[in-house]
Each structure stands twice: as structure tokens, then as C-alpha cells.
Amino acid sequence: MQQRPLTGLALFTVLSLTVAACGGGGATTQPTTGTVPSVVAPSEPAESEPAESEPAESEPAESEPAGSPGAVPSDPVEDADISGEIVVGAQFAEGADEIATTRYDVFLERYPGVTVNWTESNFDPQTFLTSVAAGEQPDVVRMDREIISTYISEGALMPLDDCVADRQIDMGQYYDSAVRQVTFDGQVYGIPEDYSTRIVLINDSVLEEVGLTPEDIDTSDWEALAGINEQLMSVEGGQISRLGFDPKIPEFFPLWVLANGGAMVSADGLTAQLDSPEVVQALEYAVSLITAHGSAAAFTDFRSTGPGSAFFGEENQFTEDSLGAFPMEQWYLNVLAADTPDESVSFQPFRAKDGSEITFATGAAWAIPLGTENYDAACEFIRVVTRPEAWVAAVQVRADARAETGEPFTGTFTANAEANDYIFSNLVTEENAGPYYPHVQKVVELMPDAYALPAVPNGEAFKRIWTEAVRRALDEGVPAAQALADAQVEAQDQIDSGAP
Amino acid sequence: MTVPRASASSGRRWRVPVGETFWAFMFLLPWIIGFVVFTAGPMLYSLYISFTDYNVIRPPDLVGLENYETLFNDRRIPRALGNTAFYAALNVPLTMIFSLVLAMILLRVGRAAGFFRTAFYLPTVTPAVAVGTLFLLILSGNGLLNQALSVIGIRGPIWLADPDYVKQGIVIMSLWTLGSTVIIYFAALRNVPTELYEAARIDGANSWQQFRNITVPFISGALFFTLIVNTIASLQIFAEVFTMFFGLTQSGPAQSSALFYVIYLFQRAFEDLDLGYASAMAWLLFVIILIITAIQIRFSRRFVYYEGGR
Numbered sequence: 001m002q003q004r005p006l007t008g009l010a011l012f013t014v015l016s017l018t019v020a021a022c023g024g025g026g027a028t029t030q031p032t033t034g035t036v037p038s039v040v041a042p043s044e045p046a047e048s049e050p051a052e053s054e055p056a057e058s059e060p061a062e063s064e065p066a067g068s069p070g071a072v073p074s075d076p077v078e079d080a081d082i083s084g085e086i087v088v089g090a091q092f093a094e095g096a097d098e099i100a101t102t103r104y105d106v107f108l109e110r111y112p113g114v115t116v117n118w119t120e121s122n123f124d125p126q127t128f129l130t131s132v133a134a135g136e137q138p139d140v141v142r143m144d145r146e147i148i149s150t151y152i153s154e155g156a157l158m159p160l161d162d163c164v165a166d167r168q169i170d171m172g173q174y175y176d177s178a179v180r181q182v183t184f185d186g187q188v189y190g191i192p193e194d195y196s197t198r199i200v201l202i203n204d205s206v207l208e209e210v211g212l213t214p215e216d217i218d219t220s221d222w223e224a225l226a227g228i229n230e231q232l233m234s235v236e237g238g239q240i241s242r243l244g245f246d247p248k249i250p251e252f253f254p255l256w257v258l259a260n261g262g263a264m265v266s267a268d269g270l271t272a273q274l275d276s277p278e279v280v281q282a283l284e285y286a287v288s289l290i291t292a293h294g295s296a297a298a299f300t301d302f303r304s305t306g307p308g309s310a311f312f313g314e315e316n317q318f319t320e321d322s323l324g325a326f327p328m329e330q331w332y333l334n335v336l337a338a339d340t341p342d343e344s345v346s347f348q349p350f351r352a353k354d355g356s357e358i359t360f361a362t363g364a365a366w367a368i369p370l371g372t373e374n375y376d377a378a379c380e381f382i383r384v385v386t387r388p389e390a391w392v393a394a395v396q397v398r399a400d401a402r403a404e405t406g407e408p409f410t411g412t413f414t415a416n417a418e419a420n421d422y423i424f425s426n427l428v429t430e431e432n433a434g435p436y437y438p439h440v441q442k443v444v445e446l447m448p449d450a451y452a453l454p455a456v457p458n459g460e461a462f463k464r465i466w467t468e469a470v471r472r473a474l475d476e477g478v479p480a481a482q483a484l485a486d487a488q489v490e491a492q493d494q495i496d497s498g499a500p
Numbered sequence: 501m502t503v504p505r506a507s508a509s510s511g512r513r514w515r516v517p518v519g520e521t522f523w524a525f526m527f528l529l530p531w532i533i534g535f536v537v538f539t540a541g542p543m544l545y546s547l548y549i550s551f552t553d554y555n556v557i558r559p560p561d562l563v564g565l566e567n568y569e570t571l572f573n574d575r576r577i578p579r580a581l582g583n584t585a586f587y588a589a590l591n592v593p594l595t596m597i598f599s600l601v602l603a604m605i606l607l608r609v610g611r612a613a614g615f616f617r618t619a620f621y622l623p624t625v626t627p628a629v630a631v632g633t634l635f636l637l638i639l640s641g642n643g644l645l646n647q648a649l650s651v652i653g654i655r656g657p658i659w660l661a662d663p664d665y666v667k668q669g670i671v672i673m674s675l676w677t678l679g680s681t682v683i684i685y686f687a688a689l690r691n692v693p694t695e696l697y698e699a700a701r702i703d704g705a706n707s708w709q710q711f712r713n714i715t716v717p718f719i720s721g722a723l724f725f726t727l728i729v730n731t732i733a734s735l736q737i738f739a740e741v742f743t744m745f746f747g748l749t750q751s752g753p754a755q756s757s758a759l760f761y762v763i764y765l766f767q768r769a770f771e772d773l774d775l776g777y778a779s780a781m782a783w784l785l786f787v788i789i790l791i792i793t794a795i796q797i798r799f800s801r802r803f804v805y806y807e808g809g810r
Contacts, residue, residue, distance in 0.1 A: 298658060
């Protein structure tokens with residue numbers, strides 16, 4: 001065979017590969033859903049997966065916050081008689097922020113006789129299962145409340161009833177919806193930690209451009225909101241240059257269901273209600289807000305890779321004017337306050353169709369895996385780090401740090417109502433929160449009545465199933481009723497297989 | 501060489517190997533132990549697990565064929581298998597064609613071949629997660645690929661979000677990492693006797709006839725090998741796609757057009773803690789791969805030429 005030099009062609013191929021490796025069009029990816037990155041947890045969690053919301057009949061917290069707003073709450077319980085060693089499934093030396101380490105230090109200073117080892121990693125199902133199989137599981141784990149029911153129903157976690165009784169843990173100090181998420185078959189399996197709720201954030205400059213005011217963004221009037229979505233969006237020749245009202249589905253779909261007066265699962269978590277008319281109607285509407293932009297694919301791609309999709313930093317959707325408004329977790333206020341404090345952002349509470357202000361909550365919880373060798377120390381650890389005085393100490397450290405740099409301080413949203421009572425009365429002020437102060441106050445006002453998914457047996461599978469139904473309706477054009485009817489059957493099977 | 505001989509009394513009883521055979525077994529022993537402990541043992545255990553309800557936390561509970569019955573009623577299984585088969589059907593031939601073209605180019609670049617071999621192989625040693633992340637950027641709506649297409653007047657599709665193009669986008673990503681196949685073809689091409697080309701040219705054969713009647717038969721063994729290996733790899737694709745569409749940030753068509761079989765298996769095992777069902781899925785995939793490979797071997801007898809063989 002004649003060996004003719006084809007170096008040029010080969011070089012071209014190599015260059016193509018190289019350019020591919022270096023390229024990317026400057027696009028970045030916006031996180032959509034996920035767990036809390038430890039470096040910012042718990043005050044600035046990443047967008048967490050949504051939790052199903054309870055219907056409106058949820059009960060108020062068992063007791064009113066005990067501490068007065070003007071006084072740092074104190075621990076009424078005497079020190080425990082504990083010693084030995086515990087392994088905590090969390091980061092401490094590597095990557096944990098001051099909100100985490102300060103609270104851990106409170107425990108370490110109070111119990112110098114207890115040796116605490118850290119896994120230096122966040123909860124990971126594979127790692128956890130492997131450690132369980134090897135009999136080397138941590139004594140304490142921190143996981144999303146949404147998935148804790150999966151591990152409860154599989155028998156991986158210990159009930160905390162003895163811990164609660166022995167250490168006189170007042171479950172009433174935690175928000176009721178958070179407690180419901182960690183209560184399974186009448187037993188408590190986790191102590192709630194942080195608390196993410198949702199409000200609607202509004203890009204003032206975009207509204208001004210189209211002649212609207214923040215008060216016009218009213219999620220209770222779906223017909224009007226669809227019109228506003230059309231006004232806010234910018235689509236030309238099939239190319240999106242600005243999103244109108246991003247409904248944030250599938251992750252915030254439970255919020256739309258709640259707004260429509262429905263619930264995706266019964267209050268006891270044992271009956272799926274995915275095919276109920278309220279859920280179907282909510283899905284049809286939320287999908288229509290997206291497809292109004294042309295196609296779901298174009299919408300998703302623009303949201304993921306368009307201007308401001310980095311989400312964090314100085315080039316976000318508000319500074320880039322690539323979004324009109326969207327419902328968002330309250331921790332994003334911290335991001336905006338820190339990264340783009342001069343950007344004009346308004347807010348509105350998310351309103352149900354009946355006009356009531358609603359939100360739903362997610363967050364993490366501490367739990368004790370089955371097989372722990374030092375239950376008493378593990379119990380005391382999770383009690384102390386979720387106590388108000390630990391939270392207040394941690395938030396004070398962050399407030400001081402923000403004061404030093406001159407950045408706005410919007411607080412840390414804990415699942416402990418007593419702690420929040422003090423934090424948002426004393427540590428977060430009009431002065432240090434600046435223009436975000438009204439936003440923060442509204443978030444705090446809505447927190448006690450937030451709704452959350454109850455502990456659903458096989459909760460992780462349940463979430464995957466309804467998420468898939470939303471995506472089928474969104475991406476594949478499957479009628480909402482059909483997608484949700486399919487999901488209903490599968491979801492109920494999963495619930496039944498994990499039910500107590 | 502000493503060959504173990506059958507006992508005169510039993511007729512079929514093996515004697516303890518001695519001499520070279522004994523030492524051959526001794527040298528093989530580390531591999532045999534490794535195979536039994538790390539491959540055969542876990543495989544057999546997973547077969548057992550596939551007949552149980554098992555979540556790692558509690559001991560396995562025998563449920564008979566229940567997991568396999570569920571497989572046939574799970575509507576995600578046909579979807580995942582369909583996505584995987586579509587990807588494999590597109591990826592394997594394209595990988596082989598592009599690799600062969602690149603290998604033939606490599607054969608003709610003379611001294612620079614070493615450099616280009618390295619260059620072509622580099623993407624193969626790039627971590628899968630990095631590749632997945634990289635192609636999230638390249639395949640985005642305003643990414644490099646669509647920018648390149650726009651130069652020639654083509655408006656590229658939304659590779660990462662349009663269900664009609666997601667799998668094609670993943671194939672494009674896979675084609676970037678075809679270095680191993682290129683190297684195999686390159687080695688095979690170098691073994692084709694050059695005198696055959698000279699004889700063919702004297703007989704008036706053109707380039708296509710030389711390629712069709714000399715090159716392809718002589719590298720058919722390599723083609724067949726890569727067909728099998730790439731088919732198996734395509735049916736097991738996981739890391740890159742998981743990075744792009746799943747993990748902490750499930751996005752776009754994660755549960756639809758990007759739901760590949762092994763990803764769904766992973767979800768069932770480590771998200772739903774249903775390791776019994778996941779094991780049954782693994783065995784179904786094993787059987788599918790076995791059948792496909794058997795068919796490929798059966799048909800290979802017609803097309804594969806082994807020098808010195810039949």
C-alpha cells in the first residue's frame with residue numbers, strides 16, 4: 001500500500017479533539033436540584049429537592065418557642081454522663097463552614113471526655129450502605145429529611161424515643177413540619193437541623209422594563225400569571241433570551257400542588273394521591289408556563305446554559321436579566337446579598353389559589369444508625385448541636401464575619417424555632433441585612449406554617465417516581481393525567497412495600 | 501511436559517499434577533484465587549441475591565422468582581433497554597468506522613505517528629466524570645458544537661434537553677474517546693502484508709478494491725474483537741451519562757431519554773436500596789450480552805479471517 005503523508009489530516013483531527021477539550025462556549029451549568037454543599041450548609045444550602053407539601057390542615061407546633069427574643073436561650077438539661085468515642089458522618093476539618101464547626105465546638109467543649117471522629121464527607125448512600133454491611137457505620141449521620149424515611153423503612157436507623165425521653169429533648173422547639181418528616185409509625189427517628197422554605201424572587205429591572213410592579217406577581221391568579229409570564233419572557237425566532245416566570249419544576253412541583261389545594265400524598269404518608277385532579281391540574285399549568293417559551297427543551301437548555309446560569313457569583317440571572325421571576329429557596333437571599341448586593345430584587349410570598357400565603361420546607365436531620373456502639377454520646381451530640389445556644393453561637397460568628405467585610409447578613413434559617421426567634425430578633429437587623437431585611441422577615445413569618453412531605457415509606461423512590469412523571473409531561477409531551485396515573489400505581493406499590 | 505494420566509483402576513481419576521504442570525498451576529494460582537474471590541464468587545452471590553429481597557441492612561430474604569417477574573412488569577425496563585440498545589446500535593458502528601479511518605490516517609503519517617497515537621489516546625485516559633462535564637459544555641445550546649455548526653449555516657439541536665437528540669449527543673461524546681479502538685486497528689493494519697497491495701496494484705485493483713479485498717479480511721479479527729468489546733461497553737455505559745444527567749443534579753431528560761440500563765440498575769440498588777432487584781437486572785443484562793455476543797461469534801465465522809487458521 002502506498003504510504004502517502006496525510007499528516008495534515010491527522011493534525012486536523014488532533015486539533016479538533018484539542019479544541020473540543022478546551023472549548024465550551026463559555027457556558028456554565030446551573031444547579032437544579034441536589035443536596036446541601038457542606039461549605040455553606042446549613043445556612044446556604046444548595047437547591048434541595050422539593051418535599052411534598054402537606055394539605056392546609058397541618059397542626060401548629062406543639063409548643064410556643066420558650067426563649068424570649070431578647071435572651072440567649074440556655075440549656076435546661078444537665079450534662080450527660082457520657083464518654084468514649086463516636087464517629088460523626090459529617091465534615092469538620094475539611095470544608096465545613098463556621099455554622100457547622102462552631103456548633104460542633106460547643107459539643108466538644110462541653111464534653112472533652114468524648115472523642116469525636118469525623119468522616120469528613122457528607123451523607124452518601126453507597127458509602128453508608130457499605131459501612132453498614134461492614135459493621136462500621138458512623139454513630140451519627142446527617143441526611144436530607146426527604147430521604148430519611150427510606151432508611152427508616154429499611155431498618156437502618158434507630159428510633160430516638162429513648163434519646164428524646166432521657167435527654168429531655170423538647171420536640172416542640174422544632175418546626176412541626178420538620179418533625180413530621182422524621183416521624184415514622186409514631187416514632188421519632190431524627191432531630192431536624194436546617195430549614196429551607198420558598199418565596200418568589202422578582203427581578204425589578206425586568207418588571208420595570210415591561211411596565212409591571214412586584215405586586216403584579218401573584219401566584220394565586222393562574223390566568224393572570226400566565227399572561228405575566230408571556231410579558232416577562234423574551235423569545236424571538238425560537239431563541240430564548242429571557243425566561244418569564246420559571247415555575248421550577250420538577251423540584252418545586254409540590255408547591256404548585258399545594259397552591260392548587262392538593263397534596264401528593266396523604267398526611268400519614270401511606271396513600272399516594274398523584275392522580276388526584278388537583279395534582280393533574282397543577283402539572284398541566286406548571287408545564288404550560290414552560291412550554292409557553294416555545295419548547296421545554298429550549299427552556300431547560302436556556303436555564304442550564306444561558307446567561308446567568310452560573311447562579312452564584314456576580315453573573316446570575318438577576319444581574320444578567322435572563323429571568324423575570326421564580327420561586328426560590330430562601331437561602332438564595334444570602335447568595336444575592338453576598339454576591340450582588342446592589343442588584344434590585346423584590347419578593348412576594350407564594351400564594352395559593354385561595355390567596356393564602358404558603359411555602360413548603362425541606363432540610364436535613366441528624367439520625368443514629370442501627371448498631372451504634374455509643375448511643376448515649378450520639379444522642380447527646382445531636383441534641384447539643386441542634387440546641388438554640390449552639391445555633392446562636394454559630395450565627396453570631398457568621399454575623400461578626402459579615403460585619404467585618406461589610407456584606408449584608410441575612411441570617412441562618414434553622415429548624416429550631418427557638419433559635420430562629422433569637423437570631424431574627426437580635427442578630428439580623430435592618431442595619432446588617434440592608435435591603436434584604438423585609439425579605440428575611442417575610443421568610444421568618446412563613447416558616448412556622450410551612451408544609452412538608454410526611455415520612456413516606458420508600459420516600460426516595462416516591463420522589464423519583466413523581467419527578468419522572470413531571471419530566472414525562474414536560475419533555476415527552478405525555479398528557480399530565482396519564483403520566484401521573486402511571487406514577488400513582490408505582491408510587492403506591494413502593495409505599496406499600498415499605499409501609500410498617 | 502508431564503501430562504496427568506488417568507488412573508488405570510478408575511479410568512477417569514486425575515492425579516496430582518507434577519513437574520511443569522504443577523508449576524504452571526502454581527503460577528496461575530494468584531489469578532485463580534483472584535478470579536474466584538473477586539469475580540466468580542461475587543457473581544454467584546449476586547445470582548443468589550437476585551432471588552432475594554435484600555437491602556444490605558437486613559439479611560437477604562428468599563423471594564423466589566419475584567424479582568424476575570417484576571422485571572417484566574417494570575415499564576422503565578423497556579425504556580432503559582431501548583435507550584441503551586439505540587445508543588449501542590449507533591455508537592458501535594460509528595466508533596468502528598471513525599476509528600478505522602483514523603487508524604488508516606495514522607498509518608500514513610510516517611514519523612509523526614507516535615505523536616498522533618498519543619493524541620488520539622489521550623481522551624481515553626481522561627476520567628469519565630471529566631468527559632461528562634466537558635461535554636455538558638460542548639453540547640449545550642450555545643456550546644462549541646452548535647457554534648461550529650452555525651458557521652456552516654446549521655442550527656444545531658438542543659443536544660442536552662431535547663429527547664430526540666439526547667442519545668445522539670451522548671454518542672458524539674463517546675466518539676471522542678475512541679483511542680483504544682484506533683490503537684487496535686492501527687496495530688492490525690500494520691500487520692497486513694504490503695506485498696499483497698503491490699500484487700493487487702499490478703493486477704489493476706483500485707484503492708477501494710484493495711481495501712475491500714485485502715485490508716478488511718486481514719484486520720477482520722481486530723474488527724470482530726472491537727465489535728464485541730464496544731458492544732459490551734456500550735450496553736454498560738454509565739459514568740459519563742450519570743455525570744451529565746444524574747447524580748446530585750438530575751436535569752433535563754434524566755428519567756426519560758437518558759435513562760440507560762445500568763443507570764437504572766444503580767438507582768434501584770443505591771437509591772431504593774433494592775439490591776435483590778438490581779441483581780436480577782444485572783443478570784438480565786448479562787444474559788442479553790451473552791446472547792448478543794453468541795450471535796456475533798456465530799456470524800463471525802463467515803467474515804473473520806484468522807491468518808494461519810481455517
